Amino acid sequence: MALIALTTDFGTTDAFVGVMKGVIAARAPGVVVIDVTHGVPAQDVRAGALILRHAVPYFPAGTVHVAVVDPGVGSARRPLCVETEHAVLLGPDNGLLSLAATSETIRRIVHLTEERFFRTPRSATFHGRDVFAPVAAAVATGTPVSSLGPEVSDMERIHLPPLVREDAGLRGQILYADHFGNLVTNIPADALPARCTIQICGTRIRGVAPSYSAGAPGMPLAVVNSWDVLEIAVRDGSARERLGAAVGEPVLVVPD
Amino acid sequence: MALIALTTDFGTTDAFVGVMKGVIAARAPGVVVIDVTHGVPAQDVRAGALILRHAVPYFPAGTVHVAVVDPGVGSARRPLCVETEHAVLLGPDNGLLSLAATSETIRRIVHLTEERFFRTPRSATFHGRDVFAPVAAAVATGTPVSSLGPEVSDMERIHLPPLVREDAGLRGQILYADHFGNLVTNIPADALPARCTIQICGTRIRGVAPSYSAGAPGMPLAVVNSWDVLEIAVRDGSARERLGAAVGEPVLVVPD
Amino acid sequence: MALIALTTDFGTTDAFVGVMKGVIAARAPGVVVIDVTHGVPAQDVRAGALILRHAVPYFPAGTVHVAVVDPGVGSARRPLCVETEHAVLLGPDNGLLSLAATSETIRRIVHLTEERFFRTPRSATFHGRDVFAPVAAAVATGTPVSSLGPEVSDMERIHLPPLVREDAGLRGQILYADHFGNLVTNIPADALPARCTIQICGTRIRGVAPSYSAGAPGMPLAVVNSWDVLEIAVRDGSARERLGAAVGEPVLVVPD
Numbered sequence: 192m193a194l195i196a197l198t199t200d201f202g203t204t205d206a207f208v209g210v211m212k213g214v215i216a217a218r219a220p221g222v223v224v225i226d227v228t229h230g231v232p233a234q235d236v237r238a239g240a241l242i243l244r245h246a247v248p249y250f251p252a253g254t255v256h257v258a259v260v261d262p263g264v265g266s267a268r269r270p271l272c273v274e275t276e277h278a279v280l281l282g283p284d285n286g287l288l289s290l291a292a293t294s295e296t297i298r299r300i301v302h303l304t305e306e307r308f309f310r311t312p313r314s315a316t317f318h319g320r321d322v323f324a325p326v327a328a329a330v331a332t333g334t335p336v337s338s339l340g341p342e343v344s345d346m347e348r349i350h351l352p353p354l355v356r357e358d359a360g361l362r363g364q365i366l367y368a369d370h371f372g373n374l375v376t377n378i379p380a381d382a383l384p385a386r387c388t389i390q391i392c393g394t395r396i397r398g399v400a401p402s403y404s405a406g407a408p409g410m411p412l413a414v415v416n417s418w419d420v421l422e423i424a425v426r427d428g429s430a431r432e433r434l435g436a437a438v439g440e441p442v443l444v445v446p447d
Numbered sequence: 448m449a450l451i452a453l454t455t456d457f458g459t460t461d462a463f464v465g466v467m468k469g470v471i472a473a474r475a476p477g478v479v480v481i482d483v484t485h486g487v488p489a490q491d492v493r494a495g496a497l498i499l500r501h502a503v504p505y506f507p508a509g510t511v512h513v514a515v516v517d518p519g520v521g522s523a524r525r526p527l528c529v530e531t532e533h534a535v536l537l538g539p540d541n542g543l544l545s546l547a548a549t550s551e552t553i554r555r556i557v558h559l560t561e562e563r564f565f566r567t568p569r570s571a572t573f574h575g576r577d578v579f580a581p582v583a584a585a586v587a588t589g590t591p592v593s594s595l596g597p598e599v600s601d602m603e604r605i606h607l608p609p610l611v612r613e614d615a616g617l618r619g620q621i622l623y624a625d626h627f628g629n630l631v632t633n634i635p636a637d638a639l640p641a642r643c644t645i646q647i648c649g650t651r652i653r654g655v656a657p658s659y660s661a662g663a664p665g666m667p668l669a670v671v672n673s674w675d676v677l678e679i680a681v682r683d684g685s686a687r688e689r690l691g692a693a694v695g696e697p698v699l700v701v702p703d
Numbered sequence: 704m705a706l707i708a709l710t711t712d713f714g715t716t717d718a719f720v721g722v723m724k725g726v727i728a729a730r731a732p733g734v735v736v737i738d739v740t741h742g743v744p745a746q747d748v749r750a751g752a753l754i755l756r757h758a759v760p761y762f763p764a765g766t767v768h769v770a771v772v773d774p775g776v777g778s779a780r781r782p783l784c785v786e787t788e789h790a791v792l793l794g795p796d797n798g799l800l801s802l803a804a805t806s807e808t809i810r811r812i813v814h815l816t817e818e819r820f821f822r823t824p825r826s827a828t829f830h831g832r833d834v835f836a837p838v839a840a841a842v843a844t845g846t847p848v849s850s851l852g853p854e855v856s857d858m859e860r861i862h863l864p865p866l867v868r869e870d871a872g873l874r875g876q877i878l879y880a881d882h883f884g885n886l887v888t889n890i891p892a893d894a895l896p897a898r899c900t901i902q903i904c905g906t907r908i909r910g911v912a913p914s915y916s917a918g919a920p921g922m923p924l925a926v927v928n929s930w931d932v933l934e935i936a937v938r939d940g941s942a943r944e945r946l947g948a949a950v951g952e953p954v955l956v957v958p959d
Contacts, residue, residue, distance in 0.1 A: 194728055196721065196725070198718070198721075201626065202486070202626035202627075203459065203482075203484060203485070203486055203715065204484060204486030204625075204626050205484060205486065205498070205625045205626050206454070206483045206484045206498045206501065206502040207625075207626075208482075208484075209452065209454075209481060209482055209483035209484050209502055210483075210501075210502050210505045212481045212482075213452070213481065213483075213502065213505035213506035213507070213510070214505050216450055216479070216481065216506065216507050216510075217505070217506065217507040220507065221479075223728070223733075225721060225724045225725065225728060225736075226715075226720075226721055226724075227718045227721035227722075227725075228715060228716060228717060228718045228720075228721050229715070230714070230715055230716030230717065233626070233627055234627075234683055242717070242718045245718065245722075246718040246721055246722050246725065249722045249725035249726050249729070249832065250725035250728065250729065251725070251728050251729040251732070254725070254728075262659065262660060262682070262683055263658075263659075263660045264658060264659060264660070265657060265658025265659060265660060265661075265670075266658050266660040266661070268660075314671075314672070314673045314675075315657055315658045315670065315671070316658065316659060316670055316671075316672050316673050316678075317672075317673035320505065320673060321673075369716075369717045369719075370713065370714035370716050370717050370719075370745070371714075371745055371746075401777060401827055402775075402776060402777025402778050402827045402828065403774065403775075403776060403777060403828060404774060404775045404776070404777060404778040404780075405777075405778070414777075414827065414828055415826075415827070415828075416826070416828050416829075417826045417828050417829035417832060417833075419826075422828075426774070427746055427774055457882065458742070458882035458883075459715065459738070459740060459741070459742055460740060460742030460881075460882050461740060461742065461754070461881045461882050462710070462739045462740045462754045462757065462758040463881075463882075464738075464740075465708065465710075465737060465738055465739035465740050465758055466739075466757075466758050466761045468737045468738075469708070469737065469739075469758065469761035469762035469763070469766075470761050472706055472735070472737065472762065472763050472766075473761070473762065473763040476763070477735075480737075489882070489883055490883075490939055518915065518916060518938070518939055519914075519915075519916045520914060520915060520916070521913060521914025521915060521916060521917075521926075522914050522916040522917070524916075570927075570928070570929045570931075571913055571914045571926065571927070572914065572915060572926055572927075572928050572929050572934075573928075573929035576761065576929060577929075
């Protein structure tokens with residue numbers, strides 16, 4: 192049986208996630224369920240898409256990922272299944288699945304219309320429980336993706352901000368801030384010049400450090416992080432707080 | 448073997464929950480443990496009872512639920528096991544189990560007195576670890592509920608605020624606020640008139656929307672939620688913050 | 704197969720922990736993973752060491768504990784495996800493992816140098832994913848600890864503040880504050896006089912109460928907690944907030 196992995200903005204202070212797991216346990220006894228995270232910022236589809244994209248590759252082939260960041264739940268937005276070479280992705284058609292899906296080869300996209308796989312009655316507010324968890328249980332126990340509904344040719348896609356090559360250097364921005372206050376940029380490691388200075392929020396950071404601990408305590412530094420992109424951090428502290436930076440903040444990389 | 452599900456106010460920043468799982472793993476190897484939530488507001492027995500009541504039905508029959516919101520731990524309050532037609536509920540006798548128990552047919556209520564199922568020595572501050580986790584492990588691995596202690600005829604019960612029919616309409620109140628700031632009322636969907644206006648905190652909401660996404664961003668709306676009761680929400684926002692409402696806030700439903 | 708238990712400061716709002724579990728699931732299918740906690744205060748090695756020390760004894764013998772609170776990730780600090788009579792501990796050599804290790808008999812300490820057990824490529828910022836999770840998967844599936852690298856004779860150790868016997872009584876301090884705001888001291892239960900008064904933040908507490916519920920609501924009380932040390936709590940409230948106390952706050956126990 193396949194693993195099921197869950198990525199949502201449901202938090203863990205309510206029982207939303209627990210109830211989804213109860214539904215899965217009832218329909219797919221013995222299936223292992225792993226939490227990717229339930230701490231996606233509420234209704235932030237792009238943050239959820241980024242997290243999912245950087246988590247899926249580390250899971251076993253064939254893992255069934257349920258992702259729910261779904262401000263449009265109960266509306267006409269479609270519930271989807273995207274099958275790639277490595278994974279099965281279930282979630283709303285709002286872009287949430289798109290970064291993970293397009294980083295691999297897509298085999299098929301299916302519109303989940305076969306209601307026999309859903310819970311009955313189905314609420315208008317909690318498709319994690321009533322649609323995605325039961326469909327995941329079905330897929331994990333062997334139901335072919337092709338039987339979940341008709342194949343479709345398109346899905347909503349998230350467009351990440353472009354990396355801009357300017358005269359002064361490379362202009363990117365902060366995409367995501369993590370639990371430690373580390374600021375994750377959209378600048379890939381392989382776009383970085385051998386020697387450079389990074390400018391953010393009026394601060395200049397000389398060079399890319401080999402690790403967090405290379406900096407002085409409390410001082411901003413730049414590293415290549417575990418997503419293999421440039422990240423701004425503060426040794427033993429929070430770059431978000433130290434720099435007052437938020438998602439969207441411009442970052443300039445100037446070759447030395 | 449049965450599943451064990453955990454509902455507590457222990458949070459997840461300490462190791463309370465992890466230690467309970469260690470105790471269960473040592474005594475019932477291979478038993479699957481699912482977190483309902485550990486985010487019940489600290490010492491809020493009523494909130495815990497509501498969460499448990501709306502989670503239990505989604506778990507497989509025979510699931511052993513351990514619920515611990517227990518300001519009276521170490522005092523004379525009894526530890527209980529309530530066996531219903533669908534589930535086994537373990538927790539303190541302070542009302543926490545009562546809403547889940549009375550929503551089904553109760554088979555028996557047992558006072559947990561058989562200390563041979565407890566950990567030794569037993570602390571006065573952490574019965575989740577020393578009483579409820581080991582008893583759950585025993586039940587999940589086949590110990591009959593009847594051997595846990597003497598049957599008793601009563602338990603403490605939570606009394607939810609009544610729904611009041613007034614000349615103006617139906618008067619209820621906010622019972623619970625979730626992670627998204629959605630405000631959950633005590634007004635069941637089947638008590639709602641076909642057309643109505645909802646009044647809360649000086650705001651009037653026209654009609655019950657089919658889904659969260661039916662509202663304008665930032666505006667309060669009313670929906671029937673996944674507990675099948677009236678809920679006040681804000682599209683892409685928090686109704687709790689937008690309205691400044693808290694648990695206990697009156698809600699009036701006026702037929703149009 | 705052995706259990707794997709995880710103790711980190713990664714929080715649960717990002718996918719760090721989920722990704723570690725994905726790596727483990729891919730390399731050790733079917734191994735059970737239990738979260739001790741991911742809520743260790745960021746980069747607080749001592750708090751992590753205390754939590755781990757008080758969690759390990761409750762897990763089954765042979766459990767593989769992965770602990771990551773690692774401000775020095777990517778630097779020259781060594782990754783270690785400490786095998787004790789009861790457990791296998793994996794983590795950075797910064798003291799994090801030391802309290803758990805020295806509370807039992809240590810069999811061997813191994814410097815993790817055998818890179819064939821690591822993920823490739825290995826990031827400089829996330830050894831939880833690239834070093835400790837894959838090594839844990841190897842150990843849980845039967846790889847002998849002795850094959851992970853050379854045995855070493857020493858490790859970094861955390862030194863807890865001493866308990867001082869003064870003319871006035873016993874002087875200790877607050878070591879840790881939990882989710883409820885309970886203040887955990889370094890004063891073991893067996894060092895407490897039969898009758899005493901506790902002084903903290905200018906407040907005097909008469910005697911050690913048998914349980915949290917023995918106090919008046921809102922009033923500070925002292926109990927012996929589940930770590931078997933003196934703890935300052937507030938009935939139905941937070942001692943941390945009520946007393947304005949933090950980690951390091953002195954506590955004096957005066958015999959009556």
